[in-house]
Amino acid sequence: MTTLRISSRFNGPPDSGNGGYVAGLLAERSDHDVVTVVLRNPAPLEVPLLVRDGGLFHDETLIAQSSAGEFEYEVPPPVSHAVAAAARSGYQSSELFGRCFGCGILREDGLRIQPGVVGEGVVAAAWTPDGTVPVGAPLLWAAMDCPGGWSVPEMFERPAVLGSMTAAVHDLPAPGEDCVVVGVFHTQNGRKARTSTALYGADERLLGRAEQIWIRIAS
Template identity: 35%
Template sequence: MIDRIATRTTELLGRLTIDSRFNGPPASANGGYACGRIAAFVDGPSRVTLRKPPPLETELSVHRDDDGIMRVVADGVVYAEACSIDPGILIAPARPTMAEAEAARNRHPGNGIRHLLSDCFVCGPERSNGLHVSPGILDGHDDVTASPFVPDATVGDADGVVPSEIVWAALDCSSYPAVALQSGPICLLGRLSVVQRRPIHVGDQLVAVGWTLAVSGRKYRTAAALVDPDGVTVAQSEAVWIALTGDAS
């Protein structure tokens, strides 16, 4: 198990700290947001693997090792690894309208109850300063989820462009396994890759669609896409989710 950095030649690429606003579970960062921050150090499309829950308000160092892998470290502990990828093309199994996505979000099983991810920056239903991407099962599609994604000015830059880490965050919770969403168990993100095809701006009316690719034991391999009103995919992701054991409610 890789959890401490071994003796090897490394190049320091930079440092990052994740603000407490961008939490997933209460004491750690939203996995997709963290992956997006890390991916900024990779040239081109990338995949980020989380080795431990990414901490909040903690300085993380990003190193490139002599094996070509980037590792994200604090106090000798490896929190994540990242590498470049050659992405494939994903086709969403459904292209819901905004009204259909809103209806699905209203069916999100976490609405009105407290649970581990109630205050997640992305999917927390009661999170006033979050993204409100709370996916629910799409009507007529038991294994497809959907939610609106309409980024507001609090997540845009001075030109109204939504940073890539926010796009990664939206695609994270959008890819949550549909079967786990319906009946449990709670899952946490293990790996995420994202391809963004065009800039996303504040106020864009997008629909987030998620679906499952494969299941193996506690691992769920899933995909998600952000689709514009013309049905064009503007960003896509593949993810691996790990089901928690025991009671994590």
């Protein structure tokens, strides 16, 4: 058993952990190459969390559960860094996500990944890891999280939170390397939407890929 503590820096919604980062923390403790993490409850910040039998617990409350995963969709193709950087001008955020570690525009110490539309159902964002957070699975899972969400139609008007994420990390970027994250919307059924993301390095090598299920927040 392992005890973790999620720093308040790594929030998604204001009082809980960023879904991708939390999932990545759990996934890096798995022996599987492709890992699915289902998020059951918001991850509290700055408290001890226990990893047990592939699950992340706060006391007896199950926060997330990991298992072997598999992909359903093709890897989103790369987008040039210039196109991804220009797309940022079309990014919209919201009060709910303005301070998100992944995509919040009100954060100076976040990833500031701000995806903009580059095609039908496709968004992209430029991202450069600054070296203030160790470059490993949790950081890459966090980077691949939000772009999937922002590919979902009407995400600004009808926000959704991450329900589950399946991902694999193939390589790590160097601090200061110009990267691109691509997000693709696939389907929506009721409150559930399915997306995929891919993270590319400066030479367009595939650093990681992911698929997500998003759950619309009930109005």
